[in-house]
Amino acid sequence: TLPKEIKIEGKSYQTDEWMNTPSSILSAIPRRLHLQPDHPLTITRKLIESRFPGYKTHNDLFPIVTTGQNFDSLGFPLDHIGRSRTDTYYLNKETVLRTHTSAHQADTFRNNETEGYLISADVYRRDAIDRSHYPIFHQMEGARTWDRQQAEKEGKTLAQVIWDDVARIPKHDVAVEDPNPTFHAERNPLQATHSPEEVEAIAAHLKRSLEDMVVTIFNAAKGATDTGPASDNEPLKVRWVEAYFPFTSPSWEVEVFWQGDWLEVLGCGIVSQPILNNASVPNRVGWAFGIGLERIAMLLYSIPDIRLFWSKDTRFLSQFSEQKPIRRFVPFSKYPACFKDVSFWLRSSSSAAGGAAPIHPPATPAAPTKQSPTSTQTQCPDAPLDHASVAANSASLPPSTAAMPEAAGPAANTSPIPPAAPAPIPPSSSSFHENDVMEIAREVCGDLVEDVRLTDEFVHPKTGRRSMCYRINYRSLERTLTNEETNQLHEQLRALLVERLGVELR
Ligand code: PHE
Structure with missing residues (x-):
């Protein structure tokens, strides 16, 4: 394609x-x-x-x-x-x-x-x-x-x-x-x-x-x-x-x-x-x-x-000008969030114990909020939230340089120019990486997705298959999303996860 x-x-x-x-x-x-x-x-x-x-x-x-x-x-x-x-x-x-x-x-x-x-x-x-x-x-x-x-x-x-x-x-x-x-x-x-x-x-x-x-x-x-x-x-x-x-x-x-x-x-x-x-x-x-x-x-x-x-x-x-002194940004509105979960089994090849793909642990468990559902069927609120919740939500920052993580191997900075060598990490389609879920979410939602996080992960004791649950927060910065719209996005997301990653929806 x-x-x-x-x-x-x-x-x-x-x-x-x-x-x-x-x-x-x-x-x-x-x-x-x-x-x-x-x-x-x-x-x-x-x-x-x-x-x-x-x-x-x-x-x-x-x-x-x-x-x-x-x-x-x-x-x-x-x-x-x-x-x-x-x-x-x-x-x-x-x-x-x-x-x-x-x-x-x-x-x-x-x-x-x-x-x-x-x-x-x-x-x-x-x-x-x-x-x-x-x-x-x-x-x-x-x-x-x-x-x-x-x-x-x-x-x-x-x-x-x-x-x-x-x-x-x-x-x-x-x-x-x-x-x-x-x-x-x-x-x-x-x-x-x-x-x-x-x-x-x-x-x-x-x-x-x-x-x-x-x-x-x-x-x-x-x-x-x-x-x-x-x-x-x-x-x-x-x-x-x-x-x-x-x-x-x-x-x-x-x-x-x-x-x-x-x-x-x-x-x-x-x-x-x-x-x-x-x-x-x-x-x-x-x-x-x-x-x-x-x-x-x-x-x-x-x-x-x-x-x-x-x-x-x-x-x-309109809030920014090269001519004027720097003033605090005044959020124009915070439209409602809509949380939807998607759970799936990884393909068995990638859920084998000790698989090559690192799976990032959930950084923090998703905080329960008023809009936080336990299933994908939840209705979204349809009124914009007030400004107070904007301020309360404004704590996170991007990394300073978004410095790249260090190499897995020993530090090699004594010899900065490595010899020419074949491709270091061959393309692989069999292992799961969380960033692929992120990419699919971006592809389906563009800027209508505010965050995606892993809320649950476990390995089935008998089959050894791994199950993942991600919570998607749908929210526009510019308007209120309709229920129909978020449901449609979520259905597309589910379908694309199956198509691209070969996962089995639960
Ligand atoms: N390029 C580094 C990063 O993206 C930042 C950096 C630049 C560090 C120059 C040292 C010297 O994280």
Whole structure:
């Protein structure tokens, strides 16, 4: 049923058995929300860009890249979960929709146009459905490098040159916790070709630059939320925590204490030297970071549902302006939710004990609510809910960078460029993965599905077959869905689960 060849913005791609990208995703590519005037993602992007003067911005890099760009050039091990067809959209074995802006690191370093750059772009990942996850989101990548030979010519050490630049970063007065030493021999090692003096200087430049950006953003967000009494006048706090990425070492994450919780805001680190060496700039060393724009925009504006970014409804769009100060988003309405369950037996081949497909445990059991039925037959409420329930529902946020999970195998960041090898994870149609249920729900419902979660799972003691029950929350952001409409969607969903996954409905 999938087309042999697809054309995207004038470029043609041959598909093969790796193709798993639905047309709904392909047709969203031209939207480029981060470039749309007065869009909250555009405003967020510009706010961040304003803290990196002199950095060259790349905001329209094409989203279809090779697996070499997205994974190999960055040292992803061949068994990294991010490479699997359950997590990544493929057009063919060698061609993917980029899963992160880091896909452009090597090429941008190779062009060697400026010492610093920022890349903002749409990125694509097969993932769960809820108010903070959408298969397309936006990231900004930043990097800054210095040239050892250039420093030598100036008669300085590289560390001196970098410390001079550190001194030029604006100062802030926010409390920062940074208890760990810059290196940790096992978890966060110094790279073989780096000197501790250099990396201490680069780390200081990275940390002061990102603190400046984060403090700017969260002060703007504070201005937007400080409308009522001085209830949340807690001073801003920032902390540095150790992290792991295949393409940086040492690596860190920034967390911000925001409305009572530590929030992960971005990932970063010292660029793996082999990336720079392979990009023909072996004399350069530096840092890189990646940040998820939706999460920042949702915090800045108190936007409660990630689907809203895709809305063309003027009740959403008219609330944002590049000219005006940031103000809290006022939800125009919360239309009623309609919950429906679907239960099915997995095909016996995929329910065998110890099957290859990981099945994610239900994160939290579905909270019982007034609308929460126990069967698929429940009627949906037909009156919009009041605004109070909107506020109560606005706690979840997308991940900071939506960082990809680590490889199953041992960390392989000592040798970032793996040898050319055959396809790491062969396409498989026999194993069940939850993301396939998510994909089918999106295909049937588009943006009319708010979340999908596993509410029950068990293995039959005699037959060994596995049963799953998912609860679908049908809700439009723009209107009240009719009973007939949700029933129809649900029937289509059930049919497609059988057709695509070969499950047996219960
Ligand atoms: N690309 C990483 C992600 O998507 C973020 C990152 C960028 C981390 C650059 C370190 C350096 O999670």
